Amino acid sequence: MSAATPLPAQGRPRDEVLADLQRFAADDPDYKAGRLWSLVYWLDEAHDDFLGDAYQAFSSANGLNPTAFKSLKRLETEIIATVAGLLHGTPEVCGIVTSGGTESCLLAVKTYRDLARATRGVKRPEMVLPVTAHVAWFKAAEYFNVRVRLLPLDAGLRPDLRKLPRLINRNTVMLLGSAPEYPHGTIDPIEAMGRIAQDKGVPLHVDACVGGFILPFVEMNGRPLPTWDYRVPGVTSISADIHKYGFAAKGASTITYRNLDLLKHQLFVYEDWPGGVFASAGILGTRPGGAYAAAWAAMQHFGEAGYRDLARRTMEAFDRMRDAITAAPELYVMGEPSGPLLAYGSRDPQVNIFAVGDQLDAKGWTVNRLQKPDGLHAMITAGHLGVVEDYLRDLREAVATVKANPALAKEGSAATYGMMAHVPLRGMVREKVRDLFVQMYKAGGGEVDLHAAPPPQGRVDALLEKAARWYVERKQRRG
Numbered sequence: 001m002s003a004a005t006p007l008p009a010q011g012r013p014r015d016e017v018l019a020d021l022q023r024f025a026a027d028d029p030d031y032k033a034g035r036l037w038s039l040v041y042w043l044d045e046a047h048d049d050f051l052g053d054a055y056q057a058f059s060s061a062n063g064l065n066p067t068a069f070k071s072l073k074r075l076e077t078e079i080i081a082t083v084a085g086l087l088h089g090t091p092e093v094c095g096i097v098t099s100g101g102t103e104s105c106l107l108a109v110k111t112y113r114d115l116a117r118a119t120r121g122v123k124r125p126e127m128v129l130p131v132t133a134h135v136a137w138f139k140a141a142e143y144f145n146v147r148v149r150l151l152p153l154d155a156g157l158r159p160d161l162r163k164l165p166r167l168i169n170r171n172t173v174m175l176l177g178s179a180p181e182y183p184h185g186t187i188d189p190i191e192a193m194g195r196i197a198q199d200k201g202v203p204l205h206v207d208a209c210v211g212g213f214i215l216p217f218v219e220m221n222g223r224p225l226p227t228w229d230y231r232v233p234g235v236t237s238i239s240a241d242i243h244k245y246g247f248a249a250k251g252a253s254t255i256t257y258r259n260l261d262l263l264k265h266q267l268f269v270y271e272d273w274p275g276g277v278f279a280s281a282g283i284l285g286t287r288p289g290g291a292y293a294a295a296w297a298a299m300q301h302f303g304e305a306g307y308r309d310l311a312r313r314t315m316e317a318f319d320r321m322r323d324a325i326t327a328a329p330e331l332y333v334m335g336e337p338s339g340p341l342l343a344y345g346s347r348d349p350q351v352n353i354f355a356v357g358d359q360l361d362a363k364g365w366t367v368n369r370l371q372k373p374d375g376l377h378a379m380i381t382a383g384h385l386g387v388v389e390d391y392l393r394d395l396r397e398a399v400a401t402v403k404a405n406p407a408l409a410k411e412g413s414a415a416t417y418g419m420m421a422h423v424p425l426r427g428m429v430r431e432k433v434r435d436l437f438v439q440m441y442k443a444g445g446g447e448v449d450l451h452a453a454p455p456p457q458g459r460v461d462a463l464l465e466k467a468a469r470w471y472v473e474r475k476q477r478r479g
């Protein structure tokens with residue numbers, strides 16, 4: 001689309017329109033073949049069709065008013081009750097279905113900010129986030145004006161709990177732990193965090209957006225995991241996405257609270273609107289019935305046995321990858337990932353890990369880059385079990401290639417990140433990335449050349465490269 005793309009004067013036949021859509025998808029990452037290690041949780045065509053049918057049956061239904069569509073309220077109630085059970089909640093655990101993990105995280109911050117204001121008169125709210133908290137929490141901080149107190153990591157990349165008590169003060173509205181955290185797949189020490197939270201009298205939210213629909217089944221399959229859910233007394237709420245390891249259609253997550261006294265601070269009510277007295281539980285107005293239906297359908301279809309089987313296959317792929325990377329002399333696995341995701345870096349000064357990533361890209365894989373420390377990322381799903389050996393073979397080749405050609409560290413994403421490390425003014429980087437990103441949204445769609453390939457993982461790696469170039473060139477101009 002561009003500004004020169006008007007609405008067709010005459011409508012076009014449905015078949016033709018659908019064919020266009022199919023054509024547009026041809027340039028997207030090849031997730032169906034397992035080449036993509038993030039963003040998509042894909043099973044097979046039959047499951048896609050099933051989700052599509054469930055979605056379609058409710059695609060016009062609106063969950064805005066929970067008293068109107070009784071079907072949707074029922075789906076929501078059943079989804080939340082099931083999730084509460086999986087998370088070992090008591091019968092008081094309650095919650096809502098949201099449009100995604102970010103909405104769930106935003107809501108937790110809004111809820112705890114308002115709870116603290118109502119019960120403790122907190123006017124300058126703060127929250128404690130481990131450095132590894134998902135970026136959605138930093139977004140929430142900005143949207144809702146809650147100051148972030150960062151909890152640093154220890155040498156093992158775990159939140160350094162010795163530093164936690166000092167970060168909590170009378171303005172603290174919540175603490176956050178993740179199960180697992182997104183960058184390295186490590187489950188934060190939730191039991192210890194729960195004790196500190198209770199001791200200080202502050203709520204503790206567990207971000208299980210990515211883990212919520214797999215860790216319970218990993219545990220049922222007999223693998224011991226640290227306890228992170230409502231069994232930990234200090235945990236007051238949990239976010240869990242159905243559109244990740246629940247294999248729902250995109251647009252479905254949950255936020256649950258230990259009880260209604262917490263949830264009630266999430267609600268919005270406005271009584272003087274000419275459009276009527278208005279109340280809503282989440283951020284959205286119109287809420288997509290199709291997403292609820294597809295999420296409910298997925299949960300019913302898999303059942304405990306289905307999710308356990310997916311978890312088993314996922315963890316088999318995870319184990320193989322973790323073991324192979326640990327065994328490679330040039331590489332190491334970061335932190336202590338519990339699965340289903342992990343990150344790895346280089347422990348060989350001759351092997352630039354981003355150059356390894358570039359080699360993997362060239363072999364048709366799509367992998368995310370991490371920073372602080374530098375690494376590559378893999379969000380592993382059951383579908384990857386069939387390709388994990390191919391990936392590991394290509395990884396070994398990539399490492400060998402980089403080792404034999406040190407100049408590769410000066411090209412591609414390796415060069416970008418190398419440069420980025422030398423840009424001291426982070427605020428300047430932020431502004432530059434913002435400017436470049438905005439270009440993609442200018443009228444007509446913008447022409448930011450994100451390499452020739454599709455933008456990497458919805459992140460801004462290519463934009464970062466431009467920002468870094470801009471900075472380095474500016475520095476050279478100024479001598």
Ligand SMILES: *Cc1c(COP(=O)(O)O)cnc(C)c1O
Pocket residue numbers: 100101102103105134136178180181182207208209210241253
């Ligand atoms: C994915 C994720 C989120 C955000 O969820 P979206 O559905 O992408 O909005 C939040 N926290 C963690 C740990 C995640 O992995």
